[in-house]
Amino acid sequence: MSVVPLFAATREIDATGQDVLVITGDVDLATAHEFVAAADAWTATGRSGPVRLDLSGVTFLDSTGISALLEIRRAAASVGTEVVVVGQSAAVDRVLAVAGITDLFAARQGDA
Amino acid sequence: MIFPGNVSWPSSAVTVKVPAHPDFVASIRAMSRSMAVLADLALEDAEELQMAVDEAAILLLPLLRGADGAHSDASTDADPQMLTATFEVDEGCVGFELSAPCAEGSAVDRTGLPWMMLTAIDSDVSVRPDGDVIAIAVTRRREGTLS
Numbered sequence: 001m002s003v004v005p006l007f008a009a010t011r012e013i014d015a016t017g018q019d020v021l022v023i024t025g026d027v028d029l030a031t032a033h034e035f036v037a038a039a040d041a042w043t044a045t046g047r048s049g050p051v052r053l054d055l056s057g058v059t060f061l062d063s064t065g066i067s068a069l070l071e072i073r074r075a076a077a078s079v080g081t082e083v084v085v086v087g088q089s090a091a092v093d094r095v096l097a098v099a100g101i102t103d104l105f106a107a108r109q110g111d112a
Numbered sequence: 113m114i115f116p117g118n119v120s121w122p123s124s125a126v127t128v129k130v131p132a133h134p135d136f137v138a139s140i141r142a143m144s145r146s147m148a149v150l151a152d153l154a155l156e157d158a159e160e161l162q163m164a165v166d167e168a169a170i171l172l173l174p175l176l177r178g179a180d181g182a183h184s185d186a187s188t189d190a191d192p193q194m195l196t197a198t199f200e201v202d203e204g205c206v207g208f209e210l211s212a213p214c215a216e217g218s219a220v221d222r223t224g225l226p227w228m229m230l231t232a233i234d235s236d237v238s239v240r241p242d243g244d245v246i247a248i249a250v251t252r253r254r255e256g257t258l259s
Contacts, residue, residue, distance in 0.1 A: 029170055030134040062166035063225040094159055098232045
């Protein structure tokens with residue numbers, strides 16, 4: 001039996017009609033690989049435009065979650081695109097602030 | 113039975129052991145939330161205590177005996193398959209220590225992001241080797257609480 005924290009990555013169409021990868025729950029050392037896999041699946045479709053992430057439902061993020069974000073960013077750059085965070089929770093804000101990389105993933109509300 | 117609110121604690125130390133696997137770190141995190149409530153920490157302090165739990169686990173799990181598939185003849189009685197988390201709770205303060213028996217000669221990585229996060233949370237974080245057991249200890253105090 002496995003005890004897995006609540007985590008989900010779902011691809012949705014947002015209010016602007018654009019695809020967005022909605023992440024909810026804890027992104028930690030048990031689930032960060034699922035986060036990366038979900039983003040990889042996005043880029044593997046070969047679609048144009050940035051990888052749009054909605055992190056407003058993330059309840060916890062640790063350094064493996066930050067590493068996952070950086071890995072997703074690198075993967076996006078390797079196929080000529082970028083990562084756009086269209087929303088992030090206070091939990092994400094706080095961890096990025098502790099890590100000193102707030103600006104790197106600043107939510108671009110204009111893209112929401 | 114309802115206990116009166118003025119009964120003092122028989123002890124302020126709480127120890128839990130969980131399987132040394134990423135899936136179980138969340139359960140230590142949940143325990144840290146309870147300890148933060150008991151210590152009457154602010155929400156921000158409680159959140160950072162949870163971060164500290166994860167970062168300590170991230171640093172220790174790769175060092176565990178057998179983490180690299182190698183067998184070790186370590187002499188400790190500590191269970192190599194378990195992480196031990198100890199909380200010391202006081203008014204406005206929670207001390208947290210995570211320990212595990214680690215592979216011979218292993219050392220906590222003090223160069224990466226997990227260590228940076230841990231030291232950002234508590235600049236006095238300590239790493240204590242005791243035989244082949246390595247313990248990482250942090251203290252979270254409510255702002256304005258004297259050490």
